[in-house]
Amino acid sequence: MLEIKELTARSDDGNDILKGINLTVRPGEVHAIMGPNGSGKSTLSSVIAGNPKFIKTGGTLRFNGEEIDELSPEERAHRGIFLSFQYPVEIPGVSVNNFIKTAINEKRRSMGLEDMPAGELLRMIKEKAALVELDPRFLSRSLNEGFSGGEKKRAEIFQMAALAPSLAILDETDSGLDIDALRIVANGVNKLKSPENATIVITHYQRLLDYIVPDYVHVLYKGRIIKTGGRELALELEEKGYDWLIKDYQ
Amino acid sequence: MQNSKYIKINEDLTTIKVEHDSRTTLRNTGQAESYLLLCSGSHSLCLTVEKGADVTLIEASDATPDFCYEIHLESGASLRHVRIDLTDKKTRYTLHQEKDSRYEMSLISLCGNQENLFTMHSEGEGTDTRMCGFTYGQAAYKVKNTIRLHHHKPHATSYQAFKYVADDKSRLSFDGKIIVELNAQKIEAYQKNNNILISEEAHIASDPQLEIYADDVRCSHGSTIGQLDADALFYMQSRGISYKSACGMLIRSFADEPLSIIKEDWLREQIEDIIASMLK
Numbered sequence: 109m110l111e112i113k114e115l116t117a118r119s120d121d122g123n124d125i126l127k128g129i130n131l132t133v134r135p136g137e138v139h140a141i142m143g144p145n146g147s148g149k150s151t152l153s154s155v156i157a158g159n160p161k162f163i164k165t166g167g168t169l170r171f172n173g174e175e176i177d178e179l180s181p182e183e184r185a186h187r188g189i190f191l192s193f194q195y196p197v198e199i200p201g202v203s204v205n206n207f208i209k210t211a212i213n214e215k216r217r218s219m220g221l222e223d224m225p226a227g228e229l230l231r232m233i234k235e236k237a238a239l240v241e242l243d244p245r246f247l248s249r250s251l252n253e254g255f256s257g258g259e260k261k262r263a264e265i266f267q268m269a270a271l272a273p274s275l276a277i278l279d280e281t282d283s284g285l286d287i288d289a290l291r292i293v294a295n296g297v298n299k300l301k302s303p304e305n306a307t308i309v310i311t312h313y314q315r316l317l318d319y320i321v322p323d324y325v326h327v328l329y330k331g332r333i334i335k336t337g338g339r340e341l342a343l344e345l346e347e348k349g350y351d352w353l354i355k356d357y358q
Numbered sequence: 359m360q361n362s363k364y365i366k367i368n369e370d371l372t373t374i375k376v377e378h379d380s381r382t383t384l385r386n387t388g389q390a391e392s393y394l395l396l397c398s399g400s401h402s403l404c405l406t407v408e409k410g411a412d413v414t415l416i417e418a419s420d421a422t423p424d425f426c427y428e429i430h431l432e433s434g435a436s437l438r439h440v441r442i443d444l445t446d447k448k449t450r451y452t453l454h455q456e457k458d459s460r461y462e463m464s465l466i467s468l469c470g471n472q473e474n475l476f477t478m479h480s481e482g483e484g485t486d487t488r489m490c491g492f493t494y495g496q497a498a499y500k501v502k503n504t505i506r507l508h509h510h511k512p513h514a515t516s517y518q519a520f521k522y523v524a525d526d527k528s529r530l531s532f533d534g535k536i537i538v539e540l541n542a543q544k545i546e547a548y549q550k551n552n553n554i555l556i557s558e559e560a561h562i563a564s565d566p567q568l569e570i571y572a573d574d575v576r577c578s579h580g581s582t583i584g585q586l587d588a589d590a591l592f593y594m595q596s597r598g599i600s601y602k603s604a605c606g607m608l609i610r611s612f613a614d615e616p617l618s619i620i621k622e623d624w625l626r627e628q629i630e631d632i633i634a635s636m637l638k
């Protein structure tokens with residue numbers, strides 16, 4: 109599904125951030141990416157989603173066999189990539205409802221489909237909001253404006269549910285969440301899991317991985333994946349920290 | 359350039375027709391009322407809103423090259439004034455506010471050359487003056503708003519927010535001044551002009567000013583010039599929203615303050631459609 113080889117990328121102000129990433133994600137899999145702050149986790153997810161702030165300088169980036177480097181972020185989204193932001197952006201004056209309607213219908217148009225009938229859309233939106241226990245009153249509020257940290261993350265997972273991506277990347281969706289919110293978000297993610305879609309969970313803490321059980325755990329450090337293991341690697345990191353792993357890379 | 363933008367009025371509004379220089383008094387009927395102002399040719403209107411009356415005045419898509427208003431708000435009167443400019447216009451406004459009156463304006467300019475001069479006087483305690491504007495400059499249109507807001511009496515508030523989007527070779531300017539007279543203590547007056555420059559050939563001039571003679575007041579003013587927020591654009595695009603629609607939504611978001619004064623959905627939605635259609 110996602111195939112990344114020797115990927116290097118820099119920021120638009122000339123910082124080399126990713127220094128040769130290799131990562132293969134197959135349908136049905138859950139991958140966790142961990143690593144200290146500043147390792148390049150958010151950058152990797154930004155590059156996959158097509159953020160123009162970062163420039164790919166080498167390697168290959170394929171999604172379902174297609175090179176996606178040249179595709180705009182919206183084209184990547186239409187092909188099934190979803191990124192839940194570490195810091196969701198506030199958009200005053202644009203309601204959650206309106207935003208998600210626009211996103212869904214633009215995707216449909218890109219596939220040559222008619223807009224979704226208003227009634228069906230409304231039902232679907234309500235159902236997905238219930239899935240992440242998002243209070244329906246949020247739907248008519250401006251997107252992310254004045255939302256607490258937890259509400260923002262819930263709104264992200266709500267959007268993910270409504271857009272039904274085949275590859276979801278969750279960038280520190282757990283940070284700033286209390287244990288209840290964490291459980292709700294994780295539940296939402298688990299309910300959306302299927303043998304056809306895959307999830308990349310970026311996280312600092314092992315605790316999210318108690319709820320979203322990964323098939324693989326990768327440690328990203330200084331722009332490279334320095335270790336890959338199974339679920340037990342996350343537990344080991346929780347216990348021992350990163351020092352034992354990164355000391356060879358200082 | 360031919361102007362193809364227009365607003366359809368599809369509500370039963372009481373119409374005030376100005377065919378000559380005229381005087382109109384809007385009375386206190388005990389409930390809020392909305393009026394549509396229609397004028398043709400160059401005229402003037404002297405409008406009085408009587409004590410305690412609560413009215414809305416809507417002006418849209420008429421062709422008036424020059425116009426002169428004099429608006430009097432008697433004590434406790436409230437006027438919400440919505441104006442949509444789509445053609446070339448030169449307008450002078452003079453506003454007099456008595457005690458505890460409230461004036462709220464949304465000035466939307468989407469097409470044409472316009473020059474507006476506002477001279478506003480808060481002449482009673484406890485007045486509230488709120489002016490929000492949105493200008494979308496395209497082609498080689500010039501739009502200039504000049505505001506002179508005088509606080510003569512204490513315990514009044516005023517707020518101005520003008521939002522400009524400058525595209526093509528448009529030239530937009532804001533020249534706003536708040537004047538707080540010596541005995542107008544305990545005033546709160548705010549003024550801001552935010553600008554988004556879309557085209558490098560467009561031009562923005564922004565000059566917010568304060569002239570304060572009283573010493574116990576809270577005033578601030580400021581202006582910003584920037585581009586559409588790249589992080590917000592990427593966020594929206596990553597959800598499958600095209601670059602163009604994302605720009606449109608951000609501009610809609612930018613215009614939220616002036617647009618939210620327009621409570622009439624049928625009117626606001628038409629304006630939103632025009633804004634969306636203006637994006638390239």
Ligand SMILES: Nc1ncnc2c1ncn2[C@@H]1O[C@H](COP(=O)(O)OP(=O)(O)O)[C@@H](O)[C@H]1O
Nearest residue numbers: 119123125144145146147148149150151152161
């Ligand atoms: N837009 C940017 N411009 C320049 N440097 C950046 C930019 N974004 C991130 N960086 C730098 O790249 C490195 C990786 O950042 P990031 O991907 O956010 O790490 P993580 O998500 O693992 O904490 C950091 O050193 C950070 O300062």
Ligand SMILES: [Mg+2]
Nearest residue numbers: 149150194280
């Ligand atoms: Mg990060």
